[in-house]
Structure formats: C-alpha cells, structure tokens
Amino acid sequence: MSTLAEAVIDLTAIASNVRTIASHTGTDLMAVVKADGFGHGAVPVAQAALRAGATWLGVTSAAEALTLRAAGVTAPMLSWLHSPYDDFGMLINAGVDVGVSTTTHLHAVADAARLLGVPAMVQLKADTGLSRNGAAGNDWPELVGWARKYEREGGIRVRGVWSHLADADLPGAPELTRQVAIFEEALRDARSAGLDPDLVHLANSAAALCAPQTRFDLCRIGIALYGVDPFGVSGPGEFGLHAAMTLRTSVVNVKRVPAGTGVSYGPEHVTSAPTTLALLPLGYADGLPRAAGGRASVWLAGRRCPIVGRIAMDQCVVDAGDLPVTIGDPVVVFGPTEGDQSPPSVVEWARWADTNPHEILTGIGARVARDHLHGRARIS
Numbered sequence: 185m186s187t188l189a190e191a192v193i194d195l196t197a198i199a200s201n202v203r204t205i206a207s208h209t210g211t212d213l214m215a216v217v218k219a220d221g222f223g224h225g226a227v228p229v230a231q232a233a234l235r236a237g238a239t240w241l242g243v244t245s246a247a248e249a250l251t252l253r254a255a256g257v258t259a260p261m262l263s264w265l266h267s268p269y270d271d272f273g274m275l276i277n278a279g280v281d282v283g284v285s286t287t288t289h290l291h292a293v294a295d296a297a298r299l300l301g302v303p304a305m306v307q308l309k310a311d312t313g314l315s316r317n318g319a320a321g322n323d324w325p326e327l328v329g330w331a332r333k334y335e336r337e338g339g340i341r342v343r344g345v346w347s348h349l350a351d352a353d354l355p356g357a358p359e360l361t362r363q364v365a366i367f368e369e370a371l372r373d374a375r376s377a378g379l380d381p382d383l384v385h386l387a388n389s390a391a392a393l394c395a396p397q398t399r400f401d402l403c404r405i406g407i408a409l410y411g412v413d414p415f416g417v418s419g420p421g422e423f424g425l426h427a428a429m430t431l432r433t434s435v436v437n438v439k440r441v442p443a444g445t446g447v448s449y450g451p452e453h454v455t456s457a458p459t460t461l462a463l464l465p466l467g468y469a470d471g472l473p474r475a476a477g478g479r480a481s482v483w484l485a486g487r488r489c490p491i492v493g494r495i496a497m498d499q500c501v502v503d504a505g506d507l508p509v510t511i512g513d514p515v516v517v518f519g520p521t522e523g524d525q526s527p528p529s530v531v532e533w534a535r536w537a538d539t540n541p542h543e544i545l546t547g548i549g550a551r552v553a554r555d556h557l558h559g560r561a562r563i564s
Contacts, residue, residue: 196232
C-alpha cells in the first residue's frame, strides 16, 4: 500500500459524536458502518461506536455484515440490501437481522430459516416516499400478512419495522411530515396484522438531530457519526460534531515557473504571474474529484493554497505563490480545524465537486493508507 497519502481516522471523534447525538435523541442509536464505515474502516469504527454507547450496527450487504462478525463484532446488526438469491442462511447463522422489503425476499428468508431449523430475525421496510427499497401501497399489507404467517409457524421473528426519509436535511420540508404519517399508518397495519415489533425506526442523521417526531425507538446515524453536519455546515456547527477523518499527503515536487506557464492537461490553467507550483501525489483514483479542479484548495505552509489545472488520476498541482515550499512539506487536503490550522472541510470539498460529503468520504481510494488513532494515540 502506498505511503504517499494517508487518511487519519480519529476514533475518539467517532465516540464523541455517538455521545453527542445520543444526548440529542434520547434513543438507542444504530451506527451505520456500510461502505467500509463511509471509508473510515468499518471494524474500528463499529468498535469505537459500540464502546461509546451505540447499541446497533447497520450495513448494506451480507458481505459487510459477515466481515464484522469475522472480526469478532457481536453486537445486534441489520443488513438491508439483498438479492433474493443471497445465502440468507449465513446471515441467520451469524445472528444478523435481515431487512425485508418484498414478499419474494421474505419467502427466500423463510425458506433458509426452515432449512436451518432456526428462526430468522427480520425487519420489514415500508416505502414511505423515497421510492427506493421498501414495500408501498398494496404490497405492504401483503408483506405483513405473509410475515405474520411465517411468524406463527416459527420460521421468522419480526423484530423491527422501519423506513427511510427522503429530505430530512431540508428543515421544514413538507415531505417529512407526509412520510411520518405514512409510516405511522404502515406501523398500525403491521400491528393490526398481529405483528409486535420490538424496534421501530425512521430517523437518519438529520432527522435524529432536528425532527423529534421521527425518532421512535432507534435512530440510524450515518454521516453524523463521522462528524459531518447533515445540514451542510462546514465546522462543528450547533451540534458539536467532530470530523473524524483527516486526509493528508506531502509535496513530491516543487518548481518555480514564469507567468504564462500552462498547468496540467489542456491546459485549463495558465499562470498569470511567476509562482511556485507544488505537486501532490493524489488524484481522482485516490478520491479527489476531478470536478473540483480549479475550485478546491489544500492546507500548505500555513495557509490555503488552490489546486490549479485539471486533477489527474494520480496527482494534482497546487499554486503556492511565493511561499517557501520544499519537497516533503506536509499537506492537509481536508480535516478539522486544529489550533492555527484551518484546512478545508469535507463539506467544502463536496461543494467544490457539486456532490455530497458521503461521496467524498467513500471515494477515498484503496491506495490511501488508513491510520486509526484514539486522539493522538495510534492503535494497531
């Protein structure tokens, strides 16, 4: 693995965010560690979140769930996106709850449970307006009816009923009120069918922090777990979240160039005055979005310096002006403000690339080493 760049993950920040969010919600929390913990490392993030008080883990796939189990993580876990042809027996044996959105999936889970002779724990998902996964319309009564049948037969246990919000990060959006009403109706339908779920959950990070009517028994915490304000605030903001990832590298080449020098492909950038160009060994293969070229900046030599020219697959160029930059100088691409350091945040990078912070974090490539710390202390 390359040592040209590293993503430093502060697990103390993860733990702090769990405690901070719990103080707002007053509910149990599910730490969402899908996509390798939003690029932070699913296993260490899960362990840190559980130590700080999270009671559940959320993942997308069977592979993600089983990776955590193989690492010795035994906490309650929900895995929610599957093909009906997946090996549900592995999830059942591993004690992982299966998110179910269609009768096709439910039949497959019940068949796997029957073969094992072990009841499957399932959580039924209602589509309340996001129009992705989940059962909507007449499909929902059919799903809960079959679930109750299988539950009476002892093949499954419906542990949860849940859904997902479409625009909770837009305070005051009318869709949120509508989705809550649809969800409450779906919950009534499930209970009328004879189901008695232990867990009812709807809130994501944004809703958990600002929409009390969505909290129910459990809140699923994704982007906020990693210290990113779900409402797009660059710094800690009113909720006191702490960014957990710092992406850093170092200068690998320096050159003084005259005015009129073209930089990178095109060139789309030509220097307007004599300046110093610093080369960084990070590009779009490492997670720096190509669309951010010409807009983004990094922290170098005590100030923000702009990335100029196109971001390439493996490298990018920074205009350091007249700063005394040398090969080997440290660079912070994004990270939290510390002392007199004020590097760009992941929220700013998302704005420069016209995307969301989730895509920036999960896009940090495999060539970038992950270094997990508790505060300043490195862990193995």
